[in-house]
């Protein structure tokens with residue numbers, strides 16, 4: 001999941017390197033850009049908590065396609081730049097829409113990983129990491145760790161071979 005609005009941005013570059021590492025180990029990877037999808041905000045209608053709904057979301061938008069992909073995945077990477085010490089608004093919209101999985105438990109046992117570049121670097125990522133760790137736990141997901149990096153300009157991280165190597169190596173461990 002790419003939660004940055006920037007094409008060719010730092011999040012995308014890091015996630016792509018992780019996927020290259022994972023693919024080198026024989027894993028099949030798919031990447032999607034949340035900004036390409038229409039994602040309506042969760043309305044707290046609670047339809048997804050009722051058995052009659054099959055624990056499905058009542059909203060109809062791009063997330064229907066994403067739900068199917070999530071349910072097929074073994075590991076989900078949440079890639080987002082740090083915006084005000086949290087994820088981007090689009091990533092937050094998406095996280096809110098994971099609510100059906102509280103009741104259905106369909107994400108339980110899957111691994112979740114966070115990838116987050118930021119201007120200030122890893123030291124500013126505590127609140128973001130905590131939000132994801134607690135959310136993974138709530139969903140019964142397994143925390144597969146994170147990759148944090150310092151970068152500000154679009155594509156800046158791509159000029160740092162050591163960071164790219166670190167991301168690829170991370171991908172190989174998945």
Ligand SMILES: Cc1cc2nc3c(=O)[nH]c(=O)nc-3n(C[C@H](O)[C@H](O)[C@H](O)COP(=O)(O)O)c2cc1C
Pocket residue numbers: 004005006008009010011012080081082083084085086117118119120121124151152153154155
């Ligand atoms: C609205 C906004 C808020 C931001 N807030 C933070 C922040 O709180 N801390 C930080 O270190 N960087 C912050 N940044 C900088 C981005 O995290 C940084 O530029 C990142 O590398 C962008 O990644 P991308 O190229 O994948 O979009 C912010 C950027 C924007 C546009």
